Amino acid sequence: MKGAHTDTLLAQALGWLEETTGGVAPSIQVATTYVRDPAMPSSEGLWYSRPDNPCYWQVEALLAELEHGEAAMVTGSGSASMAMVFEALSTGDHVLMPHYAYGGVHYLINDMANAWGIEIDVYQTGDLDDMARLVRPGQTKVVWVETPSNPEMVIVDLEAAARIAHGVDAKLVVDATFAPPPICRPLDHGADVVLHSGTKFLNGHSDVVCGTIATRVKDDFWQRLDRMRMRSGAMLGPFETWLLLRGLRTLHLRMEQAQASAQKIAEFLEGHVDVGRVFYPGLASHPTHDLAKRQMSGFGAMVSFDVTGSMEDALKVWGGTRIFKNATSLGGPESLVEHRKSSDGYESPVPPNQLRLSVGLEDADDLIADLDAALTGKPTNRPQARATKIAQGLGWTSRDHKAVVLPVHMASTYATDPATYGKPYAYARDQNPTYEQPEALIADLEGGFEARLFASGMAAVSAVFQCLKAGDHVVIQDTLYWAIRGLMKQVVEGWGIEVTWAPTGDLEALRRAVRKGETRIVWLETPANPTMAVTDIAAATAIVREAGALSVVDNTFATPLLTRPLELSADFVMHSATKYLNGHSDVVAGVLVARVETPFWDQIRHIRHMTGAILGPFEAWLLMRGMRTLEIRVARACRNAMAIAQHLDGHEAVDLVLYPGLTASNDHDVSARQMSGGFGGMLSIRIRGGEAAAQRVWARFKLFKIATSLGGVESLVEHRATVEGPESPVPDDLLRLSVGVEHIDDLIGDLDQALQAA
Ligand SMILES: *Cc1c(COP(=O)(O)O)cnc(C)c1O
Numbered sequence: 001m002k003g004a005h006t007d008t009l010l011a012q013a014l015g016w017l018e019e020t021t022g023g024v025a026p027s028i029q030v031a032t033t034y035v036r037d038p039a040m041p042s043s044e045g046l047w048y049s050r051p052d053n054p055c056y057w058q059v060e061a062l063l064a065e066l067e068h069g070e071a072a073m074v075t076g077s078g079s080a081s082m083a084m085v086f087e088a089l090s091t092g093d094h095v096l097m098p099h100y101a102y103g104g105v106h107y108l109i110n111d112m113a114n115a116w117g118i119e120i121d122v123y124q125t126g127d128l129d130d131m132a133r134l135v136r137p138g139q140t141k142v143v144w145v146e147t148p149s150n151p152e153m154v155i156v157d158l159e160a161a162a163r164i165a166h167g168v169d170a171k172l173v174v175d176a177t178f179a180p181p182p183i184c185r186p187l188d189h190g191a192d193v194v195l196h197s198g199t200k201f202l203n204g205h206s207d208v209v210c211g212t213i214a215t216r217v218k219d220d221f222w223q224r225l226d227r228m229r230m231r232s233g234a235m236l237g238p239f240e241t242w243l244l245l246r247g248l249r250t251l252h253l254r255m256e257q258a259q260a261s262a263q264k265i266a267e268f269l270e271g272h273v274d275v276g277r278v279f280y281p282g283l284a285s286h287p288t289h290d291l292a293k294r295q296m297s298g299f300g301a302m303v304s305f306d307v308t309g310s311m312e313d314a315l316k317v318w319g320g321t322r323i324f325k326n327a328t329s330l331g332g333p334e335s336l337v338e339h340r341k342s343s344d345g346y347e348s349p350v351p352p353n354q355l356r357l358s359v360g361l362e363d364a365d366d367l368i369a370d371l372d373a374a375l376t377g378k379p380t381n382r383p384q385a386r387a388t389k390i391a392q393g394l395g396w397t398s399r400d401h402k403a404v405v406l407p408v409h410m411a412s413t414y415a416t417d418p419a420t421y422g423k424p425y426a427y428a429r430d431q432n433p434t435y436e437q438p439e440a441l442i443a444d445l446e447g448g449f450e451a452r453l454f455a456s457g458m459a460a461v462s463a464v465f466q467c468l469k470a471g472d473h474v475v476i477q478d479t480l481y482w483a484i485r486g487l488m489k490q491v492v493e494g495w496g497i498e499v500t501w502a503p504t505g506d507l508e509a510l511r512r513a514v515r516k517g518e519t520r521i522v523w524l525e526t527p528a529n530p531t532m533a534v535t536d537i538a539a540a541t542a543i544v545r546e547a548g549a550l551s552v553v554d555n556t557f558a559t560p561l562l563t564r565p566l567e568l569s570a571d572f573v574m575h576s577a578t579k580y581l582n583g584h585s586d587v588v589a590g591v592l593v594a595r596v597e598t599p600f601w602d603q604i605r606h607i608r609h610m611t612g613a614i615l616g617p618f619e620a621w622l623l624m625r626g627m628r629t630l631e632i633r634v635a636r637a638c639r640n641a642m643a644i645a646q647h648l649d650g651h652e653a654v655d656l657v658l659y660p661g662l663t664a665s666n667d668h669d670v671s672a673r674q675m676s677g678g679f680g681g682m683l684s685i686r687i688r689g690g691e692a693a694a695q696r697v698w699a700r701f702k703l704f705k706i707a708t709s710l711g712g713v714e715s716l717v718e719h720r721a722t723v724e725g726p727e728s729p730v731p732d733d734l735l736r737l738s739v740g741v742e743h744i745d746d747l748i749g750d751l752d753q754a755l756q757a758a
Pocket residue numbers: 456457458459481483525529554556557575576577578579588589590710
């Protein structure tokens with residue numbers, strides 16, 4: 001991946017594949033110890049997983065690349081990273097700390113490091129003269145900088161600070177938690193070590209406490225830090241490491257969205273009568289705005305402001321927001337507001353009327369309206385935008401602890417009161433509280449009555465046909481997701497169900513295929529795999545209804561963000577949640593959504609209960625986590641796919657581009673009516689030169705992974721005729737692309753080089 005843009009490095013996490021299987025998501029290495037060969041030199045191989053967990057390697061390589069450093073490491077928390085820097089010092093060493101900074105670092109250095117005889121001086125945050133005055137040649141070992149600083153967002157001139165630190169042979173250590181790479185890369189500006197609370201923007205999902213440290217060069221100081229994780233043991237668990245890497249795959253999308261909103265919010269606050277000073281580096285009025293422009297490629301998503309009046313007034317605003325959650329921490333998908341004076345404790349220099357915002361992924365206008373309501377004391381009942389519901393998972397917090405992320409409920413059975421046996425929970429085959437939030441969110445996005453998760457997309461499809469009986473008639477479109485054809489031919493027909501195949505998108509043919517009073521189900525998929533043929537859902541469901549049948553729309557390719565079939569009178573929507581909904585190529589899951597409560601829907605619920613094709617709780621939880629970024633992932637995928645379709649349209653190696661977004665496409669009029677916000681991340685191309693040329697091109701892809709499936713953060717390419725086998729109706733010159741969230745230039749570069757083989 002040398003030379004790839006940061007967006008691409010992140011989306012693909014350096015493009016590493018799982019070693020033994022080619023998996024596009026890494027496995028979770030849980031072993032604590034490894035079998036060794038006695039003949040092996042002691043310096044080789046893996047011993048024990050405190051220092052040696054292979055699941056660290058990919059994330060650490062990615063972090064080093066992101067920070068432009070020679071090495072990086074993950075630790076048990078941001079505090080562990082900070083502590084390791086101090087642990088690497090010795091009695092008598094001198095450290096220079098900023099006056100304003102993350103509260104925890106002051107407790108850490110004063111309570112802990114002082115006991116070891118480390119000397120500390122405090123400089124005025126951002127005041128380089130003060131810093132230069134306080135360094136002690138030969139004794140100062142660390143000059144600590146936090147930029148942007150907590151909570152007033154002071155940007156520190158890193159090149160100047162590095163000159164001061166290096167002038168006395170000290171290390172410049174930078175806590176860059178508030179502005180992750182690529183927004184700020186302190187190592188490029190002369191810092192020696194950069195650390196993060198990875199809990200915040202890097203992980204970005206408010207569900208892992210972790211830390212990172214990266215170094216510009218692998219020198220002696222780094223060797224000491226590196227040994228410290230093994231010696232003092234503040235390591236990160238394998239599950240958390242895996243989640244951090246998963247979180248990093250959307251860092252670029254999350255930062256782009258959050259900082260655009262932060263800028264709008266800061267501008268809004270600056271003009272508000274109930275607000276005093278506003279601290280945001282993106283405001284021209286910010287004291288270090290010019291420096292921020294030079295040193296950063298964005299201004300981050302943290303904003304502080306003074307409420308006009310006293311601490312009482314600030315506390316009222318703090319408690320008055322509905323969308324901004326009143327909680328500590330930052331960098332998650334949900335926006336947070338905090339009264340830092342209360343969190344830091346009494347000795348904090350933070351003004352008592354100051355509030356700090358962490359801006360998340362919600363709709364910016366919702367966030368502004370929420371702040372306005374809290375500032376003016378006039379609540380609104382403005383409906384929440386879709387982006388807000390997605391980012392916040394409908395705003396649910398846990399019943400027991402008000403956690404912003406709901407727990408994974410692992411119990412298989414529940415203690416219960418005999419008087420109300422079975423309510424609300426009896427047995428976890430299909431009563432698991434972990435399902436409730438993702439099901440509610442999917443139902444809401446589709447505009448449906450209710451949703452049910454299944455073990456896979458195919459389990460959801462099967463549940464529909466399991467509700468039928470021998471002699472029933474169904475109509476299925478002929479071009480569709482291949483495994484559904486297999487299911488019908490190899491399984492469902494065996495249950496005595498009669499199947500009529502109708503040409504995809506052809507409404508006249510559909511009218512001829514349905515039998516009034518006899519047809520039970522009509523199955524539609526749009527855009528259809530892999531030709532992207534679009535069906536006019538409203539027209540099709542009218543035909544289905546007139547025949548007295550029920551319609552099911554497989555909405556996997558479009559997602560509820562682009563098409564809402566239930567609003568076009570479909571009865572049910574089905575998704576392979578494996579694809580866009582989860583979006584990280586690491587969960588297989590399915591879902592059905594009903595428009596209204598009906599006896600048929602009740603039967604589907606009953607089928608899940610009886611046949612047991614349920615999703616595991618951890619998978620349901622990961623799906624919910626994946627959906628927090630659905631809006632920004634789909635937006636980028638659509639934008640990338642459209643750019644690719646336009647680039648390939650007329651390309652000398654391509655006969656035809658199949659993408660509903662192209663105005664020349666047969667289906668463009670219907671698509672433009674029925675899809676909003678984009679035309680999806682899926683497209684197919686027919687290669688000039690037939691099957692042999694298509695096979696040659698397929699084998700040449702480097703960035704696009706040659707793999708089945710779709711809808712993940714990484715781009716995939718597939719020769720469908722090979723995958724589907726000899727009975728497939730798919731043209732053998734067709735390649736299907738699932739376009740991910742990488743940088744568009746890298747994707748087009750890879751396509752162009754692969755197409756040279758045509
Ligand atoms: C993947 C897919 C399915 C099947 O879902 P699984 O989760 O793989 O069981 C069904 N329909 C479409 C359109 C798909 O892409």
